Amino acid sequence: MSAAAIHTEDIHPSLWRASQLAGGGERTVDTGYPVLSTELPGGGWPVGVLVDLLVQQAGVGEMRLLRPALSALTARPVALLQPPHIPDGLGLAYIGLSLDRLLQIKTAGSADAFWSAEQILRAGSCDALILWAQHAKASSLRRLHLAAQSSGTLFVMVRPLTAAQDSSPAVLRLALRPAADGLMVEIVKRRGPTRAEPLSISLQPTPVLFSHHARLPRRLPAEVVSRSLPAQVVV
Template identity: 75%
Template sequence: MSVASVRPEEIHPSLWRASQLARGRGRVVDTGYPVLSAELPGGGWPLGGLVDLLVQQSGIGEMRLLRPALSALGSRPVSLVQPPHLPNGLGLAYIGLGLERFLYVRAQKTADALWSTEQILRSGSAGALIFWAQRVPSSSLRRLHLAAQSSETLFVMVRPALTAQDSSPAVLRLAIRPSADGLMVDILKRRGPPRAEPLPVPLQPTPVLFSRHARLPRRSPAIAVPRGVPADVGA
């Protein structure tokens, strides 16, 4: 066999040609949207790494986009860190996600939220962790990405669209915006060639999933109390 005929993945599963989607042995969970899965390396959301969802405004459909993947994780817990509003139990139940699966983390400071996120990732307790954040130092992003690599967690950070110009260790970066029947998805970074055209992803209408007036059953939301937060984790 000549050197020219050897495929990159035969040398190492993390290698791929720039003209092709990576097809390594990375862990993924199906997105539930064939048109989107076909554009992602491995055919789904990557597990054990940072995924960036960049939005013009929180609550434009990120939870509906992630809903099939959250369902595919079975009964594993889902951690919500700094969501825009309280989770709406009735709305989540309507799309098949029981509120008892969710851990809602409210932090008074960015440093507290970053600390909580890192601890959840390192514990490996969550099937998915969704963190709504604003500006986060690149050193903190790298730290969280490293913590996620030791887990089987779907780790998604929902951040402002303006952060697209900032560097990120994320293995996948998508910018999403509303469309008439769902979302338009721009693939900003993936392990493979760039995609110039936005990708339309239809979403089913749902009740409100987050609300200022939603109520949480029985237990109070978790309050983040940091201990020994490294200096480079703060905002």
């Protein structure tokens, strides 16, 4: 084979040219938004790695953005770790997330939250894990990214927009800003070329998803006490 005929994927599936999106080698879940999926390596949210969603404030639309992917993952529970407020049963049911599938986890602080996230990822018992965090050390991010690699879990951290200037092992980092009919999504980091122009994502209006006064059915999402997470996470 001549040097001119050698392709990066022939050397290793994890290699890609800087001018092209990474070709594959990892499992993805379709985002449900074609304008976004076409800009992501593999055509969707990467599974088994750390994904960063950087927001001006929690609740800006991250759950609605993830809704199609979460609805498509139906085999195992979806864990919400340190959500900004109480999950609203009617609102989540409206976007197709039954409370029977949700595992809500509240911890006393960030150290316990990161510990809980690592145990969930290593147990591999959830289809998706969404962790809201204000501050995260680089060492904590590396541990979580490493744990995610053996999990087969869609792992998303929702962090402040100011964290965009910090380094992160996340393979995908998106900055989310509210827009009139949804979100403006800026690709901060991906396995491929940079994109200067943000994407406009239209989101369907929904009832409140998180609230200080959420409406919940009698059967509440299971809550896990930090430092006592079982090896198999169930609801």
